[in-house]
Amino acid sequence: MISKKYIAIALCLVMITATTACSSSSGQTTEVEMSTGTPVKVKNIEQNTLKIQQTFASKTASSEQVMVFPVSPGIVDEVYYEVGDEVKKDDVLFSIDSTQLDNQLKEAYKGLEQANLAISMQQESLNLATGAQYDQQLSQLEQMVINTEIGLENAQKAYEDTKVLYESGAVSEQQFTNVESSYKQAQVAYDTAKLNYDLYVGDLSSSNTTIAEAQLQQAQLQKEQLLLQIQTLEDAIDDTDVKSPINGVVTTATVVDEQIVSTQNPAYVIVQTDKILVDVGVTENIIKSINKGDQVDVYVSAVSEEAYRGAVTNVGIAPDQQRGKYMVTVEIDNTSGEIYPGMFAEVIFTTKQQSGLLVSVDAVLTDEEGQYVYVVNENRSEKRYITPGINDGQNMIILDGIQEGEILVGEGQNYIGDGDQLEVVVN
Numbered sequence: 182m183i184s185k186k187y188i189a190i191a192l193c194l195v196m197i198t199a200t201t202a203c204s205s206s207s208g209q210t211t212e213v214e215m216s217t218g219t220p221v222k223v224k225n226i227e228q229n230t231l232k233i234q235q236t237f238a239s240k241t242a243s244s245e246q247v248m249v250f251p252v253s254p255g256i257v258d259e260v261y262y263e264v265g266d267e268v269k270k271d272d273v274l275f276s277i278d279s280t281q282l283d284n285q286l287k288e289a290y291k292g293l294e295q296a297n298l299a300i301s302m303q304q305e306s307l308n309l310a311t312g313a314q315y316d317q318q319l320s321q322l323e324q325m326v327i328n329t330e331i332g333l334e335n336a337q338k339a340y341e342d343t344k345v346l347y348e349s350g351a352v353s354e355q356q357f358t359n360v361e362s363s364y365k366q367a368q369v370a371y372d373t374a375k376l377n378y379d380l381y382v383g384d385l386s387s388s389n390t391t392i393a394e395a396q397l398q399q400a401q402l403q404k405e406q407l408l409l410q411i412q413t414l415e416d417a418i419d420d421t422d423v424k425s426p427i428n429g430v431v432t433t434a435t436v437v438d439e440q441i442v443s444t445q446n447p448a449y450v451i452v453q454t455d456k457i458l459v460d461v462g463v464t465e466n467i468i469k470s471i472n473k474g475d476q477v478d479v480y481v482s483a484v485s486e487e488a489y490r491g492a493v494t495n496v497g498i499a500p501d502q503q504r505g506k507y508m509v510t511v512e513i514d515n516t517s518g519e520i521y522p523g524m525f526a527e528v529i530f531t532t533k534q535q536s537g538l539l540v541s542v543d544a545v546l547t548d549e550e551g552q553y554v555y556v557v558n559e560n561r562s563e564k565r566y567i568t569p570g571i572n573d574g575q576n577m578i579i580l581d582g583i584q585e586g587e588i589l590v591g592e593g594q595n596y597i598g599d600g601d602q603l604e605v606v607v608n
Contacts, residue, residue: 218602221593223557228585229539231571231578232531239461241481241524243452244512247427251277252420254443257436262449264434267518268425274449275436277421286414289407296404303397322378329371336360336367429453430518452522457515459491459526462506470532471496471509478529479513481520489513489520491528535571537578544591545569545577555590556583557603562590564599 255277262274340360347357433450436442459479463471473496478488495510511528513520545552545567552569555562570578583589590597597603 218560218604219593219597220604220606221555221557221562221590221597222606223588224540224544224591226538226540226556226583226585226587226589228536230534230536231539231573231576233533233571233573234529234531235463235467236527236529237461237463238525238527239459241513241520241522241526242458242460243429243454243522244456244458245427245429245453246432247429247451248447249274249423249425249449249451250444250447251423251442252444253277253417254441255279255421257438257440257442258421260434260436260438262425262431262434264431266431267429268431268451269428270425272425273422274425274431274434275423275442277423277442279418279421282414282418282421286411286418289411289414293404293407293411296400296407299400300397300404303400319378322374325374326371326378329367329374333364333367333371336364340364423448425449425451427451427453428455454515454518454520454522457513457520457522458494459511459513459528461509461511461528462501462504463509463530464506465500467530467532468496468507468509471530475530477511477531479511480527480529481524482527483524484519488529533571535578537570537580538583538585539576540579540589541591542572542575542577544589544594546594554579554583555594555597555599557588557590557605560603560605562597562599562601562603 258276258278260275262268262272268274340363343352343357343360346352347354429451431449432452433447435446436448442448471493473493475493477491477493479491480486480488491511491513493509494512495508497508500506501508509528509530540554544554546554551566553564553566556565557563565582567582568580570580572578590603593606
């Protein structure tokens with residue numbers, strides 16, 4: 182094999198031989214200055230960052246998909262959105278006829294009015310049994326007992342006095358019989374008044390109060406049931422307006438005007454497209470270099486040639502059983518709505534990244550002592566051994582051995598040695 186030194190000598194001879202006299206258009210000859218160094222191309226050494234990246238392909242998907250069912254079956258009254266339409270959360274997708282529910286609600290409100298009236302009446306009854314009217318009635322009965330007791334005492338005294346006179350023959354039998362009858366009537370009047378009083382303040386009053394309280398509680402319970410029925414009917418009427426639970430795009434709509442809608446099948450399917458997900462399977466050699474929150478470039482060629490910026494939201498810690506790869510989820514902002522679910526996407530992961538002096542790997546040579554490059558120093562080559570960093574097969578980061586701003590031999594380095602004279606060729 183011909184050595185680099187001999188190749189360099191041969192190049193020099195060719196250049197010397199090629200220096201000739203050339204005829205000009207005027208017939209004169211112009212002498213061309215002969216080169217004295219090995220021609221090379223150079224590049225300024227600059228700081229930069231090198232990224233080692235790998236690309237994985239997948240499909241875009243919506244960040245959320247919901248199926249919308251009506252709460253109750255019924256006849257569709259009106260449809261407001263179709264497939265492809267954008268919807269906002271709480272937009273009414275379609276409405277169900279609520280005529281029957283409206284009529285039931287009216288009847289329930291009528292029942293509520295009647296229940297309120299019944300409560301007022303029963304409250305009045307309870308007041309009669311326990312309130313001011315009760316006290317007034319009690320006072321009347323007490324007075325009746327007092328009055329009849331006085332009458333009884335007077336009748337008893339008259340009876341006893343008349344009896345003595347009757348036994349002495351001072352009064353007739355008829356007179357005695359009349360006085361005795363008055364005494365007995367007074368006794369009956371007193372007993373009756375006392376009995377009425379005892380009944381009123383005793384068991385009869387308690388019974389009346391208990392009945393009044395029970396009837397009031399029954400009326401109040403009926404009102405509570407009607408209020409619950411009204412709330413249920415109002416909720417059912419609200420549910421006849423079937424709303425979207427999320428912002429998104431309608432992908433399925435099965436409802437038709439004036440047709441019965443069922444609770445068994447989804448009436449609508451809505452996907453959220455404000456955020457787009459890409460679930461991609463990556464190999465085990467890079468999974469440890471991917472972390473939640475990492476920023477990545479995502480290309481969706483069907484939409485744009487420019488990369489979308491995505492963020493890693495989930496990193497699998499076990500391989501997928503079907504694919505045998507580790508699943509990574511990337512989320513892309515899609516507020517513009519231009520990316521659709523199901524589009525082909527390529528995700529670029531940065532597995533390594535390093536900053537330093539960036540050079541082409543072709544500029545780096547190797548001998549038994551290590552890796553080195555040539556820099557230009559006063560038109561001569563200077564050999565420098567370097568400490569290499571990462572490389573992506575085309576470029577390499579150099580951590581030590583050269584300085585920023587120096588001039589690197591980028592082409593022709595295979596034909597020179599340390600200290601050789603150089604001729605810098607300008608592109």
